[in-house]
Amino acid sequence: MGFVNSTPNGKWRANWRDPEGKQRAKTFRTKREAATFLAQIETQKAQGAYVSPHAGRIPFGEHAQRWMDTWNTEATTAARDASIMRNHVLPQWGAWPLAKIDHMAVQAWISELCEKRSRATVVECYRLASSVLKSAVRNRLIPFNPAEEVRIPKKRTRDTDERIISRADLRARLLPAVPDFYRGVIATAAGTGLRWGEVAGLCTDALDLDGGTLSVVRTVTEVSGHTTFKSFPKSKAGRRTVPLPPWLIEIIGEHLRRWPPQADGLVFSNTVGKPLRRTLFRSRVWKPSLVRAGLLGGLTPTSADGWIGTWTNQDGTAGSSEFATRDAAVFEVAKRATGGLKFHDLRHSYATWLVDEGVPVNMVQRVMGHERSSTTLDLYTRRTDDGERILRALADDDEGDASSGIPLR
Numbered sequence: 001m002g003f004v005n006s007t008p009n010g011k012w013r014a015n016w017r018d019p020e021g022k023q024r025a026k027t028f029r030t031k032r033e034a035a036t037f038l039a040q041i042e043t044q045k046a047q048g049a050y051v052s053p054h055a056g057r058i059p060f061g062e063h064a065q066r067w068m069d070t071w072n073t074e075a076t077t078a079a080r081d082a083s084i085m086r087n088h089v090l091p092q093w094g095a096w097p098l099a100k101i102d103h104m105a106v107q108a109w110i111s112e113l114c115e116k117r118s119r120a121t122v123v124e125c126y127r128l129a130s131s132v133l134k135s136a137v138r139n140r141l142i143p144f145n146p147a148e149e150v151r152i153p154k155k156r157t158r159d160t161d162e163r164i165i166s167r168a169d170l171r172a173r174l175l176p177a178v179p180d181f182y183r184g185v186i187a188t189a190a191g192t193g194l195r196w197g198e199v200a201g202l203c204t205d206a207l208d209l210d211g212g213t214l215s216v217v218r219t220v221t222e223v224s225g226h227t228t229f230k231s232f233p234k235s236k237a238g239r240r241t242v243p244l245p246p247w248l249i250e251i252i253g254e255h256l257r258r259w260p261p262q263a264d265g266l267v268f269s270n271t272v273g274k275p276l277r278r279t280l281f282r283s284r285v286w287k288p289s290l291v292r293a294g295l296l297g298g299l300t301p302t303s304a305d306g307w308i309g310t311w312t313n314q315d316g317t318a319g320s321s322e323f324a325t326r327d328a329a330v331f332e333v334a335k336r337a338t339g340g341l342k343f344h345d346l347r348h349s350y351a352t353w354l355v356d357e358g359v360p361v362n363m364v365q366r367v368m369g370h371e372r373s374s375t376t377l378d379l380y381t382r383r384t385d386d387g388e389r390i391l392r393a394l395a396d397d398d399e400g401d402a403s404s405g406i407p408l409r
Contacts, residue, residue, distance in 0.1 A: 002015050002017070003038075005274070011028065012027070012034040013025050013027050014038040014041070015038075016038060016041050016045075016063070016352060018045075021030065038043075051063075055098075055099075055140065056097055056135075058097065058098055058099045059094065059095055059097060059111075059142060060093040060094055060095075060096045060132065061094030061095065061133065062095070063098060063136055063217065064093075065130060067135045068081075068085065075223050075228075076222070076223055079223040079224060080124075081364060083251060084121070084125060084327060085128050088117075088121070089128050089129050089132075093129060098133070098136050099142055099336045100266045102146050103146045103149070103150065105148045106150050107150050110122060110150055110151075111158075113125060114153055119152070119153070126150060126152060129147055131295060132149050133145045133146060145165070163340075163348075164339055164345065164352050165349050168224035169293075170330075171247065173293040173294065174186065174289065174295065175291035177289045177290075179289075181259065181271070182268075182285045182289075183251060183304070184251050184254075185247055185268070185276065185285075186343075186346065187247075187344040187345065188202070188248065188268070189343065190348070190349060192214065192244065192248070192350070193242070193347050193367060193368050194216065194243045196344070197220050197221060197230075198219050200219070200227075200278070201219045201222070201230070201266075202267045202277045204256075204261050204265040204267060205216070206211050207246070207252070207267060210250060211243060212244045212246075213241050213243055213348045214244060215239075215240070215242075215293050216239060216240050216242065216369065217239060219277045221296060221393065222255075222270075222277055222278055225277065225279075227276075229275070240366060240382075245373035252267070255267070278343075281343075282343065283335070287337070288330050288331055288334040294338035296307070296311075296334070296337050296339055297309060297311040297333035297336075298310040298333070299333070301326075307325065307326050307328070308320060308323075308324060309322075309323060309329035309332055310333070311338075312337060312339060313338065314338050319336055337377050347368075
């Protein structure tokens, strides 16, 4: 059992032995405080929930590094989490002793982050900080996780979220605006619903143009600017076979004739035969193509053979400038404009087209590579909107049909 004794300076010391038998002590201002603390210690020991009051002195950053050293996640996930930890979490909490972090401080940090960063970034910051603190609880460094029940504001839907491109705009506006060498990449994403890594990792051994199908058997991952092949897709359901529409077979066939694959059989590569990098593709190919297609910003010729580029800034204000050539205007608008269709929106569009045409959800689920049909319904078909179909389903037969000339009651 522990005991309380007085100190020469008039304070009171609580003395006890920890579960390992080592003598411990902590000083308090009053005898009552020391006795209350000692009772709590004895209760924790009896319940097997003992936490040393000195363990919480370990800095958050030190325990975070030990926790990160135990990761066994995918390379892309580990790289993303390490970046968020390095840039957002550790600058705030790295030097803090674990025991000094309280719920109010974490909530204030999250609220401040929400004013500067996207909600998705805030969610990841909170997840990592809370995971470090949860690990500290499990390792008996602190008694509870102060990040529990911290509130993150709900995401507000914006006009730029999950846009859907029509099939007509895809083929008549977007694809003609894409450079020939990269047209097959965008056409394949839109015509099959493949994820970026699945398109970038497509090889000739998974392509059957005569049979009109392609198989998803591998992906390409990108970590810190380096790309590598991964010999399996995102999930078990991701390994699938997808039918190819005739117009896409024609585009892929033309691409293979003009740019035959090298020894590795990679169908879509960069100009030096290596796997495409998503970040470079977005800035150099995707966004400029949207501008040329009239799907992002605006281009207006001037009387002096120049071009005026217009765009919307991050804060919603309008921006514009004059350029000597159309290409210069295209790339400046692409660099400055916010919003617009995202590459992943082609996948959203593909699923929505299928549902609009009455393809059963279980079939959409399979070609999309989802583990559950609820994912298909919740994430990729929310934009489906056919008001006429709804009205036809609710119409009473005895009300007649306005198109047939029979008056409605």
